[in-house]
Amino acid sequence: MKSNSKSNWIKNVLQPTIKRRIERKPDFDNRSGIKLETVYDHTDATQSNLGYPGEYPYTRGLQPNMYRGKVWTMRQYAGLASAEESNERYKFLLNSGQSGLSVAFDLPTQTGYDSDHPLALGEIGRAGVPISSLADMEVLFKEIPLNKVTTSMTINSTASILLAMYIALAKKQNIPLDQIGGTVQNDILKEYIARGTYIFPPTPSMRLVTDLFQYCAEQVPKWNTISISGYHMREAGATAVQELAFTFSNAVEYVQSAINAGLDVDSFAPRLSFFFVAQSDLFEEVSKFRAARRMWANIMRNHFKAKNPRSWMCRFHTQTAGVTLTAQQPDNNVVRSTLQGLSAILGGTQSLHVNSRDEALSLPTPESAELSLRTQQILAHETRITDTVDPLGGSYYIENLTDQIELKANSYIDQIKDMGGALGAIQQGFQIKEIHDSAYKLQQDVENNHETVVGVNAFQTTDPTIIPIQRIDPDQTKNQLKRLAKVKSERNPDEVEKRLHALRMAASSTQNIMPFMIDAVENYVTVGEISDALRSVFGEQKEFSPF
């Protein structure tokens, strides 16, 4: 007999089954606290205004034909111990069919110290490439014409310095600034919340962000001026709902502060971009990406009254989840990352990085980095998931989950608004605490076997797997220090001081700081020197709400 409604089916068919045989878990809540039902039907999918891809609110995708036109940009994040070695890797990746560059900088570069600073000890070239002066940047992009690639740079508190170097390099290559394209992460708010590479207090930091917005709107129109990132907050422990809520409340803070600085919303909003993670809960992630597009379209159109449809579009990069990689049975990570990449594509990402199997142990070897690119190419060219747009759209489950994620994230955003916006909430330690609580809860669930991690708390093997490790050659560090010493000795100290003085003056005024940055880096003033000049004017930020 066929049930005529879900409630009848539950009563007559489902309940007797569950009574006979108990289910695997007492409840099926996902990590965001959304209760999952046994099955969904048309009564659960309430979104009557689903629409079509390429149209507001873009739930189904930003372009009308998505990957039928062109597949996503395969952008593998890489930065090796030195500018020379990274340059080789970039050229190899470009020749292997990668479509864009993504530069990882080492931590001294990210926190405003030159390679010769005492705090750089042990850190030079570890997390990425060390860049202290334009001379390093010239080596990094040697034989790579900047109008032929797009370059994403993961750089935040020193974003304007590194962008100034990229601009200086384009000028040296005689490439007009309207022909260079790329992204700086430039998302300082999430650094206070999760990633930790802030230097200055929030107010001057926000000013650096908006100065960069304004300069690019006028001079570098194809540059993505920010990549507002949920990735790192999620890696720190946030749930999918928290990822969207905290990312969009940060985004609202940036847009508002640019408007307050006198910019017209449509002059900069089309260049805002986003960065999300793809974790392992496949359907939740697909729904999250769809909800993200709809939420941003509503925020920009209805709250900020942007008129240009490009201002409504949530363009995003996705990276698979570093935290899900295990040191145990590392080959399993290839499978995890592939499935996570799949969710990003089903969710309509604009670009993708697939992590490598060895990253719970060290930086990836060239072989495992190549395997990540091949993973993307197999997804793009062999699976046919690219041949139709939003293939999961209309699924009762996906539509219900998309709605619920949007609803829950919006109520978080309202809560943050009541705390004085993202910055107010940061100052009260709100996001940090919420994220830590989620992380702690997951850790307990893994330890109590309520969550299964293959190879870690289930299906373990006893033999430790030794896999080849990417090592840093100490000579690379010596070369970097040698080049920096040479740059510093060959400069005219008066010229350097003149630029630093101009920078300090600009920093104390309301002038846009970018032209002063460019002038400084063109004269080989270093990242550390510029950062110190700004520290002397802006001061330094201490950690918010230490645990």
Add this chain to the structure above:
Amino acid sequence: MGETIIKVLVAKPGLDGHDRGAKIVARSLREAGMDVIYTGIRQTPDMIVSAAIDEDVDVIGLSILSGAHLELFKQILDSLSEQNRDDILIVAGGIIPEEDRIMLKEMGVAHIFGPGTPTKEIALFIKNACNNLKN
């Protein structure tokens, strides 16, 4: 006489801001009955050593994911032994390759807890090691 409470400094040397693990370990050791101080991120070896001595801790737990462990841990251990505080138990966690673990142990790190280690295991190790030191 009641059991003395173990005092632990959880510290993040170096410039990396990945503090998820450090905070989880700090909280779980606290819940296991220890007295835990968490330094926050971006601590220099000097800052960590003076905090450990000022607070008179029994244990320092170092968390690092940037790859700078060999250089920074060496400074911390050297400085502790210069100040005759070799008695402080050092444990560590983070992204630390297998081969480096051997070197770190030779340097004087009692144990390195890799990714995926249950927090209960860390607490148990510290309790046993502290008991052994006292006996």
